[in-house]
Amino acid sequence: MYAxxxxxxxxxxxxxxxxxxxxxxxxxxxxxxDEFKILRLQNGVxxxxxxxxxxxxxxxxxxxxxxxxxxxxxxxxYDRGYGHFTTRQNIQFNWIKLAELPxxxxxxxxxxxxxxxTSGNNMRNVTSDQWAGVAPGEIEDPRIWSELIxxxxxxxxxxxxxxxxxxxxxxxxxHDRAAIKIxxxxxxxxxxEKGETGFEVLVGxxxxxxxxxxxxxxHFVHGRxxxxxxxxxxxxxxxxxxxxxxxxxxxxxLVHELGIExxxxxxxxxxxxxxxxxxxxxxxxxxxxxxxxxxPAYEKLPHMPDELRQAAADPDFEAWRKNSxxxxxxxxxxIVTISLKPTGGPPGDATAEQMxxxxxxxxxxxxxxxxxxxxxxxxxxxxxxxxxxxxxxxxxxLGLATPNVNLITDIIACPGxxxxxxxxxxxxxxxxELTRRFANHELANLIGRLHINISGCINxxxxxxxxxxGILGVEKNGEEVYQITIGGRADENAALGTxxxxxxxxxEVADVVEDIVEAYLALRERPEELFMDTVRRLGVEPFKExxxxxx
Amino acid sequence: xxxxxxxxxxxIAGPSVVTANRTWDGIVVYRTAAKSWSADLSEAAIxxxxxxxxxxxxxxxxxxxxxxxxxxxxxxxxxDGKVQPGNLREQIRRxxxxxxxxxxx
Ligand code: HEM
Ligand code: SF4
Numbered sequence: 001m002y003a004x005x006x007x008x009x010x011x012x013x014x015x016x017x018x019x020x021x022x023x024x025x026x027x028x029x030x031x032x033x034d035e036f037k038i039l040r041l042q043n044g045v046x047x048x049x050x051x052x053x054x055x056x057x058x059x060x061x062x063x064x065x066x067x068x069x070x071x072x073x074x075x076x077x078y079d080r081g082y083g084h085f086t087t088r089q090n091i092q093f094n095w096i097k098l099a100e101l102p103x104x105x106x107x108x109x110x111x112x113x114x115x116x117x118t119s120g121n122n123m124r125n126v127t128s129d130q131w132a133g134v135a136p137g138e139i140e141d142p143r144i145w146s147e148l149i150x151x152x153x154x155x156x157x158x159x160x161x162x163x164x165x166x167x168x169x170x171x172x173x174x175h176d177r178a179a180i181k182i183x184x185x186x187x188x189x190x191x192x193e194k195g196e197t198g199f200e201v202l203v204g205x206x207x208x209x210x211x212x213x214x215x216x217x218x219h220f221v222h223g224r225x226x227x228x229x230x231x232x233x234x235x236x237x238x239x240x241x242x243x244x245x246x247x248x249x250x251x252x253x254l255v256h257e258l259g260i261e262x263x264x265x266x267x268x269x270x271x272x273x274x275x276x277x278x279x280x281x282x283x284x285x286x287x288x289x290x291x292x293x294x295x296p297a298y299e300k301l302p303h304m305p306d307e308l309r310q311a312a313a314d315p316d317f318e319a320w321r322k323n324s325x326x327x328x329x330x331x332x333x334x335i336v337t338i339s340l341k342p343t344g345g346p347p348g349d350a351t352a353e354q355m356x357x358x359x360x361x362x363x364x365x366x367x368x369x370x371x372x373x374x375x376x377x378x379x380x381x382x383x384x385x386x387x388x389x390x391x392x393x394x395x396x397x398l399g400l401a402t403p404n405v406n407l408i409t410d411i412i413a414c415p416g417x418x419x420x421x422x423x424x425x426x427x428x429x430x431x432x433e434l435t436r437r438f439a440n441h442e443l444a445n446l447i448g449r450l451h452i453n454i455s456g457c458i459n460x461x462x463x464x465x466x467x468x469x470g471i472l473g474v475e476k477n478g479e480e481v482y483q484i485t486i487g488g489r490a491d492e493n494a495a496l497g498t499x500x501x502x503x504x505x506x507x508e509v510a511d512v513v514e515d516i517v518e519a520y521l522a523l524r525e526r527p528e529e530l531f532m533d534t535v536r537r538l539g540v541e542p543f544k545e546x547x548x549x550x551x
Numbered sequence: 552x553x554x555x556x557x558x559x560x561x562x563i564a565g566p567s568v569v570t571a572n573r574t575w576d577g578i579v580v581y582r583t584a585a586k587s588w589s590a591d592l593s594e595a596a597i598x599x600x601x602x603x604x605x606x607x608x609x610x611x612x613x614x615x616x617x618x619x620x621x622x623x624x625x626x627x628x629x630x631d632g633k634v635q636p637g638n639l640r641e642q643i644r645r646x647x648x649x650x651x652x653x654x655x656x
Contacts, residue, residue, distance in 0.1 A: 026574070027574065027575055032615050033574070047619065049640070049644050050579060050647065051576070051577035098577060099576060418643060418650055419648065428648075432650060478639075
């Protein structure tokens with residue numbers, strides 16, 4: 001867990017009273033919408049199709065149970081009883097009334113939650129691996145560095161009025177669960193030969209209208225220099241970034257237009273210029289942050305407790321365990337992923353009741369700590385293996401034990417035309433239909449790891465470009481049409497998918513996905529060959545043929 | 552979202568209304584002939600040519616305390632005079648999400 005200090009708490013409370021005043025002035029007509037819009041966006045408030053939408057930050061995806069209960073409370077009291085977990089370690093409430101927002105913010109502030117840096121052209125909340133601090137083989141807890149960057153950039157003038165929004169992600173494991181290659185800056189925590197902590201720095205990733213995979217700009221920046229190096233990147237960006245054209249304003253465009261070599265030279269020059277000892281981070285600062293992240297008092301537990309051995313006889317338990325339970329750095333413990341992708345349900349939604357009940361389970365089984373990941377699922381980071389069977393039973397009762405983590409029904413989808421004012425087409429009903437088509441978990445297991453990502457417009461909030469199968473909704477003559485890509489991926493081997501052909505209608509999408517999957521099952525050389533591997537081996541052609549032969 | 556500014560050159564293809572979101576709670580509202588807002592599409596003022604549309608929009612934009620983001624949206628008027636949203640987006644805005652909401656299922 002992380003303990004905020006007094007300065008943060010004061011800041012959060014001040015923001016609430018400031019916003020309360022702004023809302024009052026807006027409702028009285030003293031502020032026009034034009035004047036108010038930037039203020040509400042700074043507090044995470046968007047306007048959607050049916051209502052205001054309220055986006056709350058979950059820094060590096062770590063939540064304490066009192067915070068989860070506060071989110072449940074907001075869902076119940078001010079919204080329609082549920083919240084939506086997003087791909088950027090946020091939660092969104094879809095039905096908030098502007099007049100009640102200050103109260104909701106105040107209730108969240110009591111537990112240290114806020115909505116700063118969830119919208120606007122500023123530094124967004126720094127995301128991190130949801131398994132941070134517990135993944136085996138991790139070099140060091142990346143959240144220490146997320147927090148350092150957060151402290152440095154929160155409300156920093158230079159980072160508050162950028163040409164466009166700016167997103168940073170950090171990972172410290174070989175397997176990248178933070179999707180760093182699709183962020184404006186991606187940081188991979190590594191050690192140099194001397195054993196010192198530093199970062200491989202990647203820059204210019206992003207999806208949207210013009211997708212790019214981030215490129216490495218420097219192979220090693222020492223940890224103590226990371227703030228000045230990021231600042232140098234931002235200065236070059238601020239200097240060149242296209243404020244005149246919203247579509248060209250992201251750093252990915254700048255990196256692309258200047259070329260990575262020239263861009264890195266510019267950054268290097270700037271860095272040499274500003275890199276003085278005053279910008280170096282003292283070890284004490286890092287140690288102070290490190291000391292605020294606390295880890296549970298783990299017990300010495302057996303690798304294979306009796307409870308687990310006995311439960312293994314139950315095929316339902318085993319099906320869940322195989323997909324949802326991952327190894328932990330401490331023997332006798334596991335990381336448990338909670339699927340928010342029930343069959344027929346909207347991906348990423350959780351009801352107030354589920355959140356409250358989950359908070360109780362987290363207190364009982366995960367030392368009061370829960371995580372939010374970019375796949376729109378949750379994770380319990382510290383579960384003793386002996387507790388797994390009991391936890392599974394309790395989760396199952398709550399509808400939170402769907403055994404589909406990382407399988408074809410573990411779909412990432414944006415809100416789409418059901419909620420979003422920018423959408424061209426619906427996303428959620430497509431996801432729902434797909435979860436019904438592949439509801440047979442044995443079949444889903446047979447298919448193996450396969451990520452489907454759906455966006456309702458080119459803004460790509462559902463990361464469709466990097467889905468193994470990506471689905472993008474567009475509008476054509478007033479009708480919803482969906483473009484299908486295959487071969488994308490968001491991990492350490494990030495790649496953009498390839499369009500397989502003309503768009504298909506709403507009713508056909510699930511059929512097309514079935515065709516692609518059938519083609520894969522027929523084409524794979526052996527059961528262990530994953531969808532991605534087959535696509536890499538054979539390209540998109542055979543899939544294209546299969547899909548369009550009969551259409 | 553289409554801003555009113557982008558709609559300066561207003562051309563409408565058929566019967567239309569002005570719709571927006573009510574300021575204090577964000578719900579979908581329609582401009583009425585009585586220069587006010589209603590959550591009920593059947594109470595919306597229907598415009599049938601560009602000049603009418605322009606005038607209705609201008610008046611709606613001016614009422615910034617009442618509702619935000621006003622724009623012109625197509626409707627279909629049946630033989631019986633019944634007004635229906637003219638496209639899927641507006642249908643969803645009027646009738647709500649096309650999916651079950653988790654708290655209700
Ligand atoms: C419903 C209200 C939402 C609105 C109005 C919205 C709006 C946008 C816009 C305009 C962009 C493109 C920005 C750009 O390219 O500069 C964007 C990007 C993004 N959104 Fe959303 N979004 C919404 C919901 C969500 C949700 C629910 C998620 C997660 C499931 C999400 C995740 C993202 C991500 C990850 C990106 C970055 C894609 C990239 O790298 O360019 N958004 N959003
Ligand atoms: S991808 Fe488009 S439709 Fe989906 S949430 Fe983002 S802006 Fe809305």
